[in-house]
Amino acid sequence: xxxxxxxxxxxxxxxxxxxxxxxxxxxxxxxxxxxxxxxxxxxxxxxxxxxxxxxxxxxxxxxxxxxxxxxxxxxxxxxxxxxxxxxxxxxxxxxxxxxxxxxxxxxxxxxxxxxxxxxxxxxxxxxxxxxxxxxxxxxxxxxxxxxxxxxxxxxxxxxxxxxxxxxxxxxxxxxxxxxxxxxxxxxxxxxxxxxxxxxxxxxxxxxxxxxxxxxxxxxxxxxxxxxxxxxxxxxxxxxxxxxxxxxxxxxxxxxxxxxxxxxxxxxxxxxxxxxxxxxxxxxxxxxxxxxxxxxxxxxxxxxxxxxxxxxxxxxxxxxxxxxxxxxxxxxxxxxxxxxxxxxxxxxxxxxxxxxxxxxxxxxxxxxxxxxxxxxxxxxxxxxxxxxxxxxxxxxxxxxxxxxxxxxxxxxxxxxxxxxxxxxxxxxxxxxxxxxxxxxx
Amino acid sequence: xxxxxxxxxxxxxxxxxxxxxxxxxxxxxxxxxxxxxxxxxxxxxxxxxxxxxxxxxxxx
Numbered sequence: 493x494x495x496x497x498x499x500x501x502x503x504x505x506x507x508x509x510x511x512x513x514x515x516x517x518x519x520x521x522x523x524x525x526x527x528x529x530x531x532x533x534x535x536x537x538x539x540x541x542x543x544x545x546x547x548x549x550x551x552x553x554x555x556x557x558x559x560x561x562x563x564x565x566x567x568x569x570x571x572x573x574x575x576x577x578x579x580x581x582x583x584x585x586x587x588x589x590x591x592x593x594x595x596x597x598x599x600x601x602x603x604x605x606x607x608x609x610x611x612x613x614x615x616x617x618x619x620x621x622x623x624x625x626x627x628x629x630x631x632x633x634x635x636x637x638x639x640x641x642x643x644x645x646x647x648x649x650x651x652x653x654x655x656x657x658x659x660x661x662x663x664x665x666x667x668x669x670x671x672x673x674x675x676x677x678x679x680x681x682x683x684x685x686x687x688x689x690x691x692x693x694x695x696x697x698x699x700x701x702x703x704x705x706x707x708x709x710x711x712x713x714x715x716x717x718x719x720x721x722x723x724x725x726x727x728x729x730x731x732x733x734x735x736x737x738x739x740x741x742x743x744x745x746x747x748x749x750x751x752x753x754x755x756x757x758x759x760x761x762x763x764x765x766x767x768x769x770x771x772x773x774x775x776x777x778x779x780x781x782x783x784x785x786x787x788x789x790x791x792x793x794x795x796x797x798x799x800x801x802x803x804x805x806x807x808x809x810x811x812x813x814x815x816x817x818x819x820x821x822x823x824x825x826x827x828x829x830x831x832x833x834x835x836x837x838x839x840x841x842x843x844x845x846x847x848x849x850x851x852x853x854x855x856x857x858x859x860x861x862x863x864x865x866x867x868x869x870x871x872x873x874x875x876x877x878x879x880x881x882x883x884x885x886x887x888x889x890x891x892x893x894x895x896x897x898x899x900x901x902x903x904x905x906x907x908x909x910x911x912x913x914x915x916x917x918x919x920x921x922x923x924x925x926x927x928x929x930x931x932x
Numbered sequence: 933x934x935x936x937x938x939x940x941x942x943x944x945x946x947x948x949x950x951x952x953x954x955x956x957x958x959x960x961x962x963x964x965x966x967x968x969x970x971x972x973x974x975x976x977x978x979x980x981x982x983x984x985x986x987x988x989x990x991x992x
Contacts, residue, residue, distance in 0.1 A: 605933070744970055874966035876973045887955070887962025902941055903964050904952055930971055 583813040585664040586823045587612045588801040590628055590640040594830055598627040610642045611824035612664040618657035622650030622789030632799055633689045633724035637814055641799035646789045658756035659789050662749055663801050665932045667872065668706060669743035673805060674733060681733025686750060687809040688801040691724045694794045696786050699753040700729055704737040705746040709773040713765060713780060728809040734770040744872050746932040750803055754788035754796060756781045825869035830927040866909040867928060875928035877903045877910055889914050889924035933976050934959050935986055942991030954988055
């Protein structure tokens with residue numbers, strides 16, 4: 493008998509109280525304790541210390557809601573390695589909150605491709621795919637800190653009777669060099685989580701693709717459902733990394749895009765859709781819209797809003813990473829920059845949005861004497877330049893004191909700026925508005 | 933993309949004429965497109981030239 497056990501003599505003398513010192517060492521095993529017998533109230537303060545816990549014995553399910561507060565975390569206990577995902581610059585998307593609309597806030601009569609109001613987001617449709625107005629809206633999800641959304645509004649119904657027509661929103665496509673972090677083409681290919689807020693008057697299932705555009709033309713399909721019309725909802729989609737795609741082209745070329753398909757013709761509704769699996773685009777494209785029957789744009793009541801678009805290297809969605817307008821504008825200007833009114837109509841006698849340059853040329857349109865204008869941001873590649881005269885005529889400039897429209901003008905661009913001159917108004921200053929475009 | 937009136941813009945350097953851009957009307961807007969393959973407009977011009985849908989006139 494253990495030395496600290498209760499003796500018969502003690503019991504006969506009426507000492508029937510059993511204290512902790514009367515219990516032999518190791519006498520009370522876990523098997524002898526009834527389920528739920530030890531409650532929190534029976535545990536003395538400070539009696540459970542870290543050294544008394546078995547390895548792995550405290551799992552997340554054993555922690556009460558809000559049980560771990562900041563005060564209970566030791567100094568230095570949470571290191572960067574213990575935080576999933578990246579803390580800063582998580583969002584690979586540029587202008588995900590639709591803050592920047594350099595080209596203007598509304599485009600009407602859209603029936604073809606590559607239309608932009610909010611920078612970096614382009615709407616494309618095609619024959620019999622409907623007619624749309626693309627605009628920047630102030631209708632946003634409440635309490636999320638957004639000021640703007642992108643609105644796609646069907647103004648003339650289509651029927652997608654043209655098999656190859658699709659209506660698709662491309663969201664801030666990525667350059668190859670910005671995809672390196674994803675380690676695609678290796679066994680360590682990273683997962684991406686896409687999240688955005690959306691609302692639509694049209695309920696149904698839509699498709700969100702990740703598409704690689706370099707040597708391996710591949711894509712992965714995820715669908716999302718809008719079950720309640722005209723109600724903002726957050727969509728979260730996590731995509732596996734692609735071990736089969738490699739990027740071998742120039743760093744500045746198109747590498748990866750997030751494409752949201754709103755509708756399409758029969759070329760995209762056949763086959764057998766395999767959600768969540770990377771496949772060759774040639775194998776997947778025929779089934780992008782298979783099964784979901786999405787025909788957005790077949791009724792003028794259809795509209796679709798989106799904001800808070802985030803793509804992050806992670807397997808869960810974190811809160812939207814808000815950035816300042818200045819940051820977003822600078823990021824957008826790598827692909828488009830302007831010094832002109834949003835709609836290049838007359839900029840008349842005001843100083844709004846134009847530049848002027850001496851054109852002391854030697855008398856021909858190929859003179860190299862035009863002055864140089866620097867871009868605010870270095871461009872992705874040499875941009876396409878458009879010049880506008882004072883009355884909004886493209887491919888033209890004006891004489892600074894006399895107005896007029898001179899189409900005998902040339903411009904040469906680089907990634908850091910451009911040079912312009914006029915032969916008609918040589919030896920005078922000319923003025924013009926301009927845009928520089930080098931979208932992916 | 934509707935591309936019309938494509939014409940090279942050229943410069944003369946040491947008596948050699950060198951093209952540096954294509955002046956064209958794209959979707960109704962006159963633009964200057966650099967001869968840069970990574971520029972999506974120039975890539976489309978090249979595609980349409982190759983398919984026979986577009987011809988680029990020589991510079992003056």
